Amino acid sequence: MIGFLITIYAGLEHAFEADHLLAVNNLVTNRSKIKDALKDGISWGVGHTSTIFIVGIFMIGFKISISENIFSYLEAGVGIMLVFLGVYRMAKLFYKKKHSHTYYHSHQHTHTNGVTHTHMHAHTYTHSHPIAIFPHNHSETANYKTAFWVGLVHGLAGSGSLVILVISQMKTPLEGLVYILIFGIGSILGMFAAAGLFSIPFTKNVLGSKKLQYSLIVISSVICILFGFKVIYSNLF
Structure with missing residues (x-):
């Protein structure tokens, strides 16, 4: 029982690593409800x-060794992903989507010969507005998949050191x-808690100021981008 609790705690602690928190923080800024962030x-x-278990099957079950250099490249891949998440979140925040509206009206006029004609006119105008902080329902499933x-x-990036540690400690x-x-399971519980906590400032009922919400999104995105570059540099150079 003690070993089970220690393992759960290790998973919880693993979920709260900086790169994990930055990634999930950028994901939950899309959410207007805490329950949706918890699902994220x-x-x-x-x-x-899933990834760690699959890698574990190959390394533990089939005795396949994977070079540490490969995992360094995978860590750099995580850095690239963090940069992408931050840039994408910023772009989504500030991108202005254009909408066109066309209005029709008609009028009649009579010629000198007494013939009456009806003319139809169309007027089109375009306006733009920033995409809302909170997505519509049709994107909910897509966000869970993300x-x-x-x-x-x-x-994939963090599985190497964990599996090697397991191999050194476990008998079978x-x-x-x-x-x-x-x-x-511990990492799922940890990220469940982290996602819920990070989503609180972005719920509609907590912060009424959109400017403040925008500022928080920008700050979290910039930190995510900078940390991503740090991960890339430390693993490739």
């Missing part, structure tokens, strides 16, 4: 656990895979 956290955790894929990438392959699953 679960999706991230499931994706993260969180899942972000978790997959994170799991089955015991090692069970450890990874329990660890994954």
